[in-house]
Amino acid sequence: MPQTTSKSLVSLINTSLKPELSRRQFLRRLGVGASASLLASQSIAQSLAIDITDHESAQLTKDDLPAASIDANPSLVANTKATSAPSQCLNPSIETRLFASSNVGANEVRNQLALQRMACAGFKIQNPEITERQYLRFAGTDSQRASDLQNIASGAIAAPKLLLGVRGGYGAMRILPSIDWRTLGSIMAERATVLVGFSDVTAIQCALLAQGKMSSLAGPMLYSEFGKTNPDQVSCRQFAQALSNPKLTIEVNSAALTSEQLPVIFADNSSQTITGTIWGGNLSVVSALAGSPYLPRIDGGIVFLEDVGEQTYRIERMLYDLYLAGVFKGQQAIVFGALTGTGEDSYDPRYDVAVVIRQLHELTGLPIYNGMSFGHISQKSSFPLGATCQISANTAGGYQLSFADYPTIKAEAINVEGFWQQA
Structure with missing residues (x-):
């Protein structure tokens, strides 16, 4: 992926920071490739008061807004890069399905990078196509988003070992009445399925526990973490743990x-x-x-x-x-x-x-x-x-x-x- 030079990036920032541009529009104008060069200049990052690495989507939501980031600390960035030598990917064997209950993950490059990383980590994702869905601001219509989980509850799709949330934002509450949580929880318990997410996915996790009596994992999600330019290694290791x-x-x-x-x-x-x-x-x-x-x-x-x-x-x-x-x-x-x-x-x-x-x-x-x-x-x-x-x-x-x-x-x-x- 081509990188924007620090000089040209400063020029881009100067021309982009106009009163009529919203923060979201500014980030969209910067684009994906600007993130690494921007963070290389601590003064620029401080003046923007944001972590561009976590803002590669044009749609900003709560799961995009960490207040403290490993990428904002130059020494941590250096340590991270020093330990990022390529490793041998595993043949993916962990049966995994995605559920997209909330915001759309609009950056397809980021989606594909996250999918590649999950496969390298050993997770065999059965429905990668759901990252392409969009209805308004959501990752599909209410019916589509509910089907990610309801199809498992109905038996139309076998329960996987891992159910991984794509991202948070907003939208999960809209689909809560459309899912048979009691049956879903029973099927997940029998299969020992792990459902993972946080932020807006809290609605899914609460409903699953309240009506399905099934636990879940508070953890990073596909687009929100694994699609970053530089995923946080500490969070990744803790997730695996x-x-x-x-x-x-x-x-x-x-x-x-x-x-x-x-x-x-x-x-x-x-x-x-x-x-x-x-x-x-x-x-x-x-x-x-x-x-x-x-x-x-x-x-x-x-x-x-x-x-x-x-x-x-x-x-x-x-x-x-x-x-x-x-x-x-x-x-x-x-x-x-x-x-x-x-x-x-x-x-x-x-x-x-x-x-x-x-x-x-x-x-x-x-x-x-x-x-x-x-x-x-x-x-x-x-x-x-x-x-x-x-x-x-x-x-x-x-x-x-x-x-x-x-x-x-x-x-x-x-x-x-x-x-x-x-x-």
Whole structure:
């Protein structure tokens, strides 16, 4: 793929940054090939305040907006490239189907690169053609998008070992009533199918757990991660680990991803051990499901929440939505992942995420665990939703999450380095 030189790229930026151009139009004008050269100039990247590597689609959505990226750190980029020597691709053997429940992945080059990488990593994708679908802003009509999952529930298509989301954005809620979740969950449990996604796919994961009693994996998606110019190797390795390790553990020793103004554990008794079913996902989606039959009602559960690009008052309002709907009743704890891109409150900068979470603790009386490494960020740790989770304090002053009772894939069938192979 040809690369734009730094000099010509600066010229392009200067001519593109006009008042009449929206941020989306500017990114479209830059095009796919500009990303690497742009990020080579730290001053340009800082002046734009975006990670172009993650914006190769003309349609920007939440799953395109990480607040922290490995590509924005020159030393990490250098280390990544140094370890990106070509590796031998595996003969793909893991039966995999895609589901496109939300936004269209409009960049076909990016789609094809992601498909090639998945094959190199050992995943035999049976329906790559769905990446070409589009209806309005969505990855197909409601009927088409629902069929990705309903055809499995009806028996028209055999359940694969992996169901991988294409991308997030918006649209999954539109198809929830069109899927027989109870039957789908039963079939997936019998086949030990792993469904993977996050962001808008939270709606799919919540419905699957609420009505189908089936777990899923919070993890990276086809277009959103594996189609990047330089996929985040940490996220890819953690994804493979979560797919293949039946006794996954995650250590958290800092609250910074949630808020630097919070302790890692916000509880009356920080040494307690809690065991329950972990559920949740993107806060915007979870709060939108409140009062619907698609939101899990789990006794003694552990609620996980993350979000990006939401102002502090909106985060608090969504948490109040859940509180007033009684969602936190009967839960044992709340775990926060990354709450990024919140900005500063225009009325009072003291009103921040830390204030909101302290208020939530007072309202619910629940222990709150901060800083889990998942959300709209790079270097995220995939983990199962709907699985048994044990939270315990560790010796570093943080906490450990240990997971059990979820389906996995044999590690030897996965070629991890395939996830970031260059075309």
